Amino acid sequence: MMSSTSAEISSDKEEKMSDPEERFTPDPVIGRLLSCLEKESGMLVEEDLAFLNVMFNSKSLHALVNVYNKIRNGTSDKLIPVLSSSIDVLADVLEELVHRTYRLSPDGKELFHLLQRPHLQSLLHVHDVVAQKDYYPRLPEIPRDEGDEEDTIKIVQLVKSNEPLSGAQNAEPIVGATIKKDEVTGKIVIARVLHGGAADRSGLIHVGDEVVEVNNINVEGKTPNDVLTILQNSEGTITFKLVPTDGKYSIRESKVRVRAHFDYDSANDPYIPCKEAGLDFCKGEVLHIVSQDDAYWWQARKEGDRNMRAGLIPSRALQERRIIYERDQMGKNGEEALCSSVSASSSCVVTPGGSKTKKIIYDLAECDDFDREQIATYEEVAKLYPRPGIYRPIVLIGPPGVGRNELKRRLIDTDPDKYRTPTPYTTRPMRPGEENGKEYFFVSREKMEEDIEAGKFIEFGEYKGNLYGTSADSVKEIVNSGKVCILNPHFQALKMLRTPQLRPYIVYIKPPSLEVLKDTRGAMHARSTFDANNSRGFTEEEFEDIIKSAAKIEFLYDHFFDETIVNADLASAFSQLLAAANRLESEPLWVPASWVQ
Numbered sequence: 001m002m003s004s005t006s007a008e009i010s011s012d013k014e015e016k017m018s019d020p021e022e023r024f025t026p027d028p029v030i031g032r033l034l035s036c037l038e039k040e041s042g043m044l045v046e047e048d049l050a051f052l053n054v055m056f057n058s059k060s061l062h063a064l065v066n067v068y069n070k071i072r073n074g075t076s077d078k079l080i081p082v083l084s085s086s087i088d089v090l091a092d093v094l095e096e097l098v099h100r101t102y103r104l105s106p107d108g109k110e111l112f113h114l115l116q117r118p119h120l121q122s123l124l125h126v127h128d129v130v131a132q133k134d135y136y137p138r139l140p141e142i143p144r145d146e147g148d149e150e151d152t153i154k155i156v157q158l159v160k161s162n163e164p165l166s167g168a169q170n171a172e173p174i175v176g177a178t179i180k181k182d183e184v185t186g187k188i189v190i191a192r193v194l195h196g197g198a199a200d201r202s203g204l205i206h207v208g209d210e211v212v213e214v215n216n217i218n219v220e221g222k223t224p225n226d227v228l229t230i231l232q233n234s235e236g237t238i239t240f241k242l243v244p245t246d247g248k249y250s251i252r253e254s255k256v257r258v259r260a261h262f263d264y265d266s267a268n269d270p271y272i273p274c275k276e277a278g279l280d281f282c283k284g285e286v287l288h289i290v291s292q293d294d295a296y297w298w299q300a301r302k303e304g305d306r307n308m309r310a311g312l313i314p315s316r317a318l319q320e321r322r323i324i325y326e327r328d329q330m331g332k333n334g335e336e337a338l339c340s341s342v343s344a345s346s347s348c349v350v351t352p353g354g355s356k357t358k359k360i361i362y363d364l365a366e367c368d369d370f371d372r373e374q375i376a377t378y379e380e381v382a383k384l385y386p387r388p389g390i391y392r393p394i395v396l397i398g399p400p401g402v403g404r405n406e407l408k409r410r411l412i413d414t415d416p417d418k419y420r421t422p423t424p425y426t427t428r429p430m431r432p433g434e435e436n437g438k439e440y441f442f443v444s445r446e447k448m449e450e451d452i453e454a455g456k457f458i459e460f461g462e463y464k465g466n467l468y469g470t471s472a473d474s475v476k477e478i479v480n481s482g483k484v485c486i487l488n489p490h491f492q493a494l495k496m497l498r499t500p501q502l503r504p505y506i507v508y509i510k511p512p513s514l515e516v517l518k519d520t521r522g523a524m525h526a527r528s529t530f531d532a533n534n535s536r537g538f539t540e541e542e543f544e545d546i547i548k549s550a551a552k553i554e555f556l557y558d559h560f561f562d563e564t565i566v567n568a569d570l571a572s573a574f575s576q577l578l579a580a581a582n583r584l585e586s587e588p589l590w591v592p593a594s595w596v597q
C-alpha cells in the first residue's frame with residue numbers, strides 16, 4: 001500500500017521537476033500533520049493511512065491551503081471582485097465559440113475545450129458565490145429567549161443588500177418578498193417570494209409564513225403598508241419573527257422564455273399587488289419566466305439581465321383579459337380606425353382553401369377579422385442555432401410601394417449564387433422571348449386552381465384575369481439546395497409561411513413619416529408600383545396609402561416581426577438588411593419554442 005502511494009507522490013514530483021512553472025510551496029502546517037501521521041502510523045488502519053498520505057501530499061490540497069492563507073491574510077480591500085458573474089461570461093463565450101469551431105485556431109480550440117471542463121466551471125461558480133456574498137455587517141446574535149414558542153416561531157435575519165438593482169426595482173423593498181393581510185385571520189402573511197431575491201436566497205422565508213414581528217416591532221393589527229414603512233426605515237440587519245406555514249413550497253425555477261408582445265409599465269398598473277416588485281418591459285423583449293405559480297402574476301427576469309431578483313409581470317391569462325376588455329371599450333367608443341380597408345396594390349393574394357380563389361387583395365376586411373381575434377401577449381421562444389448549409393428564408397413584409405423589391409434586388413446582387421427568390425407561377429400566356437421557369441412557370445388555370453385548393457401556394461391572386469402565385473415547394477427547393485431564399489410576399493401570406501418547417505426570418509420594411517417618404521422618393525425619382533402599365537412617380541394619395549397600409553400591417557402582424565427596418569435612406573436600409581442576413585448565418589436567434597423541439 002505504502003509503496004503504491006509513494007510511487008504516486010514521486011510521479012507527482014517528476015511532473016513538477018519537468019515544469020518549473022508548476023512548482024508549489026508545501027504548506028508547513030500540512031507538513032507537520034504528515035510527520036505526525038508517520039509517528040502515529042501504528043494506530044491507524046493501513047488503508048486509512050494510505051488515504052491520508054495521498055491527501056496530505058496532494059498538490060491540489062497544498063494549493064488550496066495556500067489560497068486560503070492568502071485570503072485570510074489579505075485585507076478585504078484587496079479582494080474586490082472584478083465581476084461577480086463570471087459563469088455568465090463563460091456561457092456567453094462558449095456560445096460565441098460554438099458556431100465558429102470549424103474556423104478556430106488551435107489556441108481557440110484549446111480554449112473552447114478548457115472552458116467546457118467541469119473543474120474550471122465549478123471554480124468560476126465558486127468564485128461567483130464568494131463574489132456575490134455580502135459579508136458585512138456581521139449578524140448580531142439571534143435572541144434565545146423564546147421559551148416554549150421556540151418550536152413554532154422562526155427568526156430570520158436578512159442583511160439589507162447593497163447590490164444595485166436595475167430599472168424600476170430600485171425601490172425594491174429589501175427582502176425580495178411581498179406581504180398581504182390574510183382575509184380570514186387579519187394577520188400579515190408572506191404573499192410571494194421573489195425568485196433570486198434575498199428571501200429566496202436565504203431559503204428561510206416561504207409563502208404563507210405569518211409575520212409576527214419586524215425588528216422587534218409587533219405587527220399585529222398593522223397594515224402591509226405600516227410593515228413596509230418599518231422595513232424602509234431599517235438599516236443594516238432586519239429581523240423577522242415568523243410563524244412558519246404548514247404548506248409545501250416549491251421554488252424551483254422554470255426555464256420558460258417568452259417574447260413580450262406588449263409594453264408593460266408597472267407604475268401605471270392599478271392592479272399589481274406590489275408596485276415596487278414589478279418588472280417593466282417593452283414589446284419584443286425576451287423574458288425568462290421563473291415562476292407561473294400564481295394564476296395572475298408571474299415572476300420573470302429580463303433575459304441576459306444579470307440582476308438576480310425576479311419581478312412581477314401580468315400572466316398571460318390576466319393580460320388577455322385586459323386586452324379583451326380594452327377592445328370592448330374601443331368598440332363601444334367606435335374606435336375602429338385601423339381596421340378600415342386599404343387601397344389597391346399591384347400584387348394579389350387570396351386565402352387558400354375554400355371558395356375565395358378569385359378574390360383580390362383589395363378586399364381584405366374579412367380575413368383581417370380572423371387576425372384581430374388572435375391576442376398577442378407572450379410567445380414562448382427558444383434559441384435556434386444556425387446550421388451551416390441550411391438557411392432560414394428571409395421574408396420582407398411591408399406596404400405595397402415601400403421598397404421591398406428594391407431591397408430584395410440589391411441583396412441578390414451582392415451574391416446571386418447565394419441569395420435566390422422563387423420563380424412565380426402564372427396562368428397568363430407566355431410572351432415571345434419568355435422562357436418557362438425563367439420569368440414564370442407557365443401553367444394552365446385548371447392545374448393552378450387545383451394546386452391552390454390543395455394548399456400548395458404560399459400566396460396567390462388574380463390580376464387582369466390571370467392567376468399568379470408562389471408555390472411552397474419552390475421555397476423549399478431553394479432552402480434544400482443550401483441557398484438563402486428571399487421572399488417579399490403579401491402580408492397575408494405570413495401565417496402560411498411562419499411554420500416550424502420553413503422557420504422564416506421576418507423583416508418588416510416600414511415607411512418613414514409621410515414627409516420623409518415624399519422627400520426620399522422624390523429625390524430618387526422613385527417609380528410608383530400602383531400602376532403596372534404606366535411608369536410614373538407616386539401620387540400624394542399613394543404616399544398616404546403606403547402610410548395607412550403600414551399602420552394596418554403593424555396593428556395586425558407586428559408580433560410576427562423579427563426585425564423592423566425603416567426604409568427612409570435606401571443605402572442605410574439596405575445595409576441593415578445585409579447585416580440581418582449575416583446575423584442569421586452566424587448567431588443563435590430567438591424563435592417560437594415549437595420550432596426548436
Ligand SMILES: Nc1ncnc2c1ncn2[C@@H]1O[C@H](COP(=O)(O)OP(=O)(O)OP(=O)(O)O)[C@@H](O)[C@H]1O
Nearest residue numbers: 400401402403404405406520524526527529568570
Ligand atoms: N428608400 C428609398 N428611397 C427612394 N426610393 C426608394 C426607396 N426604396 C425604394 N425606392 C423606390 O421606390 C419604388 C418602389 O419600390 P419597390 O418596387 O421596391 O416597391 P415594393 O415595396 O416592392 O412595391 P410592391 O410591393 O407594390 O411591388 C422604386 O422605384 C424604388 O427604387
